[in-house]
Amino acid sequence: MRNLLVLIVILSCTSCEYFNVKKTSSEAILNEELQTFNWNDVDEYPNFSACDSSETKAEKTRCFQQTITTTIANFLEAERIVVSEDIHDTLMLKFIVSQKGELALIHAKIDSLTLQEIPNIKDLLENSLDSLPKLFPAIKRGQQVTTEFKIPVVIQVN
Known part of the structure; x- marks a missing residue:
């Protein structure tokens, strides 16, 4: 048993x-x-040295976008743009920030009237990026990553 x-x-x-x-x-x-893994979000957004004082992720993002739009607007204001009709347009600019911190304009959604009045607008936008301060890339899990951004830029020419 x-x-x-x-x-x-x-x-x-x-x-x-x-x-x-x-x-x-x-x-x-x-x-x-x-x-x-959340592929659509990064731990730290790309930023400029001027944005280092920002504490939260949202503040750094806002500072990043504001620096780009302000730089583009200042560059365009310094250019002598002559138009036959008033232009009030919002451009949707799509940027890519590489792992090395290089900013490139990959697409610009521009109204046909704006293109007609300012045929070299794309060249002006790309040239304005040269005057940006040094850019640090986004960071995801301790690694520098490539990111894309869409930023609206308002243009008013009278």
């Missing part, structure tokens, strides 16, 4: 999944981590 009891205990223990060790591959861990 005692042998029968020992046999039953051994059979129940060996048939149980509790004692099986599951091996997890590094690929499985990586795939699980990538699924929980």
Whole structure:
């Protein structure tokens, strides 16, 4: 009877999944981590040295956008733009900030009237980016990453 009891205990223990060790591959861990990863957000947005005093992420983002729009607006105001009709337009500019902190204009949504009145507007916008201060790239999990931004810029020429 005692042998029968020992046999039953051994059979129940060996048939149980509790004692099986599951091996997890590094690929499985990586795939699980990538699924929980928020690809649309970064830990730190790109910023200029003037924005270092900002404390929160929202303040740094606002400072980043304000620095770009102010620089573009100041550059365009310094240019002598002559138009035959008044222009009141909001340009949607799409920028990319590389891992090295290089800012590039990749797309500009410009109204046809603005393009007609200021045919070199895209060149002016790209030239205005040269006067920006040094830019530091965005950071995601301790790594410098490439990011894209859309920023509206209001143009008024009378």
